[in-house]
Amino acid sequence: MRIFLFAAETALKSVWHEKWINLLTVLSISIGLLIISAFVTITQNLDSVLKRWSKDFGLVVYLKDGLTSGEESTLRDYFMHDTDVISVKYVSREQAFEELRQTMGEQSSVLEGFESNPLPPSFELTLKSELLTPSNVERKASEIQHLNGVDEVQYGEKWLSSLSTLANIMKVVAVFLGGAIYIAIAFITYSTIKIFFYRRKDEIETLKLLGATRTFIRLPFILEGLFIGVLAGVVSSLGLFGTYSLLLNKISAFLPSISIVMVPLPLRAYIPAPLAGALMSFLGSFVAVGTIRY
Amino acid sequence: MRIFLFAAETALKSVWHEKWINLLTVLSISIGLLIISAFVTITQNLDSVLKRWSKDFGLVVYLKDGLTSGEESTLRDYFMHDTDVISVKYVSREQAFEELRQTMGEQSSVLEGFESNPLPPSFELTLKSELLTPSNVERKASEIQHLNGVDEVQYGEKWLSSLSTLANIMKVVAVFLGGAIYIAIAFITYSTIKIFFYRRKDEIETLKLLGATRTFIRLPFILEGLFIGVLAGVVSSLGLFGTYSLLLNKISAFLPSISIVMVPLPLRAYIPAPLAGALMSFLGSFVAVGTIRY
């Protein structure tokens, strides 16, 4: 116990004595952790964008001309009971025309030329977000195509495909980048503690000659590494929170739609990342002082 | 001259001897320089996006019904001689209809209901990019509105306004961020060299007692700081080039439109940033060894 207290005292003295290197190290690790957190945040936001847009890219099922209302409600019931479909919206001829007019906006005067409404009625279906990969959607579309009374099925295949590819790439990159950064964090602490170790080589030599055990010599260094890691974790958490809040505020000021799409920062989810950083830092310092020979 | 050679030798030995701290320092500075370069690149790209989109958001001048071709060419001549306008495109009724059909894409079957073409002919004008602020465009639009034969003038005011605001904010942020990072670079080198200086305090004390001049003592440290700065500049330039190429390749693979919008990396423009970094690094080390007293 006494040895632990003495080691903690020595570690804190060293933290202060070598404050510049320590600052550099803490900042480097914090930046690494921030990049990880930023990546996680971006990936999550992309997922959220994808889910929101999935509504716009839901299936549109155009119906054949001249269906009876009984045939239409048979189809509605069918969609309602399909577990892949989470929402069903019926769009009548008249609603379709109104929507088109709004979509065309300033050019809608064109539509005044119509004598009769040429648009068919349709069902707008939203699929479960798990199914929103290009191949799934395609499969579903061709399935529906074969139903009685269905004229045509449309969906935004191009956008869907590039966005889901992007999200998948981001996830893979996040895993690799995250792994690389965690290794880098262990390495940074390793080299910092190694520097301190070399710097105090003479002192350690003297301690060994005076009969100090390995634990007595190692403990201060390991504690210092742990301290650096924890500090970096705290700094990165604060940095993330600050940056995210600022960004959300500033960007949403002139791009209000962004706040609909961006997910709020789930603080719970950002504690594991810094914690893992502290652990890697601890590991680094542990390895750095690993080889004391008498 | 001999003293310079000896100092260079000492500096290089120290670079190698303290390779871990030096690596950390070089990487920190490189990251700072990379952030600056990334910001410059993003700002430039945003500018390019803005300029490209300015075409889409150019003025569309709808003409009144039943103009003679003489009246139409008077207007064209007027636009041609307006120095604010850099391109004039005449869109006939038929072309307009074709364009609308293409814009509507899958929904174009709607247009088959038309008996006669309800679209007016128009001029599409592109303004000088310097004029593409919301207020300028608005002024220009109302000016054209009053010309003979003009029915209506349209332009995409909302998007234009938010994009140009964003670009301006980015430019201001870039200046401040850049300044902060350059100061940080000087500071990082300052503290690294200060660390080396403290570490070799005993050695320096001995040199002073042996009759070494200030220059003899300082030179190795200053050279080391300069070396760190130059190395960091090279690393960041390589990093920027690599990242940019990679990004451009990978992203354009599934979002081909990106390569149209992104400007190529003008290598010439990226030499000043690292160079300024090396200078700041040199400055930092110069200040760090500034106070030798006998």
Added chain:
Amino acid sequence: MIQFAGVSKSYDTDVVLKDITFTIDKGEFAYITGPSGVGKTTLLKLVYCAERPDEGAIVVAGWDLKKIKQGTIPYLRRNVGIVFQDFRLLPNKTVFDNVALALRIHDMHPQEIKEHVGEVLKEVRLKHKENILPQHLSGGEQQRVVIARAMVSKPTVFLADEPTGNLDVETSRTIMNLFRQINTRGTTVLIATHSEALYHGTGRRVLFLRDAQIEKEIVG
């Protein structure tokens, strides 16, 4: 207490000690002498396991150094007090902390440490300098701090390497008296020195090193 049997030691091709055999009994007070660079310091280093012999057997305080485990060496060294020729004071710790360190390593209670260190600093006449850093001490004062640190943990074996190189005759005498006191308490004392004045007329065993061997053994 200290037994060397056929011990040889070289640095690279440089033979420093060759086939050295001697025994120093528990409670004895002995000297090793010889010209500069002959191997006195090397011999002491072999005793506290800072160097390993190329050949031969060494036994110190019951430990066979040939078989001793890495993890046991600290416990051997806690029984050996050493006055290093190059002092080995920690430059960023005060005189008090430097001496206290030897007891901290023994995991002694802080209050006890304070008493012991105060006492031993009085014995080397440096109580008034206890809060000063080593580099602000004169050469002789530094040497006395090293002596204090070696004594404070009451070791069973006491090794001193040129312990009076920086001390005037009078202070030397005081220090040698201290060593004698330690010896009276039962501690085995071995002193390496080039100075004849130190052993002359003491009536103790003196081992003469020359050309890597024990040339002769006299009574001082």
Added chain:
Amino acid sequence: MIQFAGVSKSYDTDVVLKDITFTIDKGEFAYITGPSGVGKTTLLKLVYCAERPDEGAIVVAGWDLKKIKQGTIPYLRRNVGIVFQDFRLLPNKTVFDNVALALRIHDMHPQEIKEHVGEVLKEVRLKHKENILPQHLSGGEQQRVVIARAMVSKPTVFLADEPTGNLDVETSRTIMNLFRQINTRGTTVLIATHSEALYHGTGRRVLFLRDAQIEKEIVG
């Protein structure tokens, strides 16, 4: 060559030197002696401007140290060779480089440096160890490297602080002979020591320090 007039020096409240006055002429060979901690090293430090006096005037080799400018101090020191009591060898440079450093500071040509260093290492009998790092040398060998470094630049004033503390009688004699040679070339030599043996029978001036003052002056 070295003139002290009414020089006083204290560390904090600790008066180390008080109203010291003496003159050492060009080409003289003198000793300063006194017990441990009396202020011998401090007195030498005043000569090479590592400490400044609280009061009094010091003139060394024509430089009035009261008026000397910061930028001139290196040029004063290049005229003074110093054997430091605590050696001050650079641990990461070989014996050769440590000695050569004194000449590099003088901006001498590498070829010349090589010759000079080789010569002086022969004189202290360490030519065979020139590529070794200081920590691999015995205490006495390290001391001789320091002596070599102080001699190599042929200074006009030579200061030696306890230069034989780690040397046996025989080696001490060799070294003292070297000092005498240096003196014969016209160099002023001042040696601080606690060892009577060093000055006894030399016929040189010996200044005795005690209680912050020059107690007496004898011929050794």
